[in-house]
Amino acid sequence: MTDTAPRPTLEAVAARAGVSRATVSRVVNGGDGVREPLVERVRKAVDELGYVPNQAARSLVTRRHDAIAVVVAEPETRVFADPFFALQLRGISKELTAHDNQLVLLLTEGRDDHARVGRYLAGGHVDGALVFSLHLQDPLPGLIQRAGVPTVFGGRPGWHGDRRGVVYVDSDNRGGARDAVRHLAALGRTRIAHIAGALDQTSAVDRLDGYRDVMVDADPRLIVEGDFTPAGGERAMRELLRRYPDVDAVFAANDLTAAGALRVLREAGRRVPDDVAVVGFDDMLPVAEQTDPPLTTVRQDIEEMGRLMARLLLRGLDRRAAEQGIAAPPSSVVLPTTLVRRASA
DSSP, X not given: OOOOOOOOOHHHHHHHHTSOHXXXXXXXXXXXXXXXXXXXXXXXXXXXXXXXXXXXXXXXXHSXXXXXXXXXXXXXXHHTTOHHHHHHHHHHHHHHHHTTOEEEEXXXXXXXXXXXXXXXXXXXXOSEEEEESOOTTXXXXXXXXXXXXXXXXXXXXXXXXXXXXXXXXXXXXXXXXXXXXXHHHHTTOOSEEEEEOOTTSHHHHHHHXXXXXXXXXXXXXXXXXXXXXXXXXXXXXXXXXXXXTTOOEEEESSHHHHHHHHHHHHHTTOOTTTXXXXXXEEOOHHHHTTSSSOOEEEEOOHHHHHHHXXXXXXXHHOHHHHHTTSSOOOOOEEEOOXXXXXXXX
């Protein structure tokens, strides 16, 4: 073993900067009332000594942990296989990093995981939570409410009961779906099917509603529920071909579903877009640009959704700024979508 040098202390920084320990503490912990020349002297001393604040001691002063829980209501096999989650986590991570906050990732797969997450959030380990991919019967909203943790949700809330004060970030799922189906109709397609996502999630419900807004008299056989995965898209496309062999267009609930549908159409000898036009949703470039043919899809800015979730939560946590009138209380945001045309439709 090698000896390690002692960690620089507040007293050492104060001595180097020629100020009191209290002044150093206020500067390090973001306090007010220190003149700018003294702030610069303290910061210079911190850099020269390599001082790193003791997080436990800092938390006692600031009542902040500088840590945010990111709760994804999906099993790890889904989270690490679906690029949607990678994009959203990247946006969250960038925003938290820019504000010197740590990301604590929590995944849920069953009842035991929900209880574990509830206990962790109630234990005061983090300043707030970002929660997404909720399902309608998910107990997480109730657990989070009981824990009393400030929270921003990804996606429109779908649970019943009091939702006052609930802050969320979502995309215009219904409007984007309408754009997709109108595009297919403008191509002259008349037998337009929809492979829905998991209908216990509000994004899937909203996209199905958007499809129905345009296809008011659609044959119920043209709607098949999937699960937002390529395998789900394959199963649903096979079912569609069985139910409705002359289907000439498909609006898929997301790009992964569309990729699965494209594979089945190719296996069945259906040419895309000549025989069947296909439109997805998300515009995840690792998927949409690499399908055969490249996928026409509805673009939502997934990474920006993550950034906004983190930004809204941090704004809400900054009580000092709110009290000074610098930051207004956060409100929910719905981002617009755009249709991106490629070769599949």
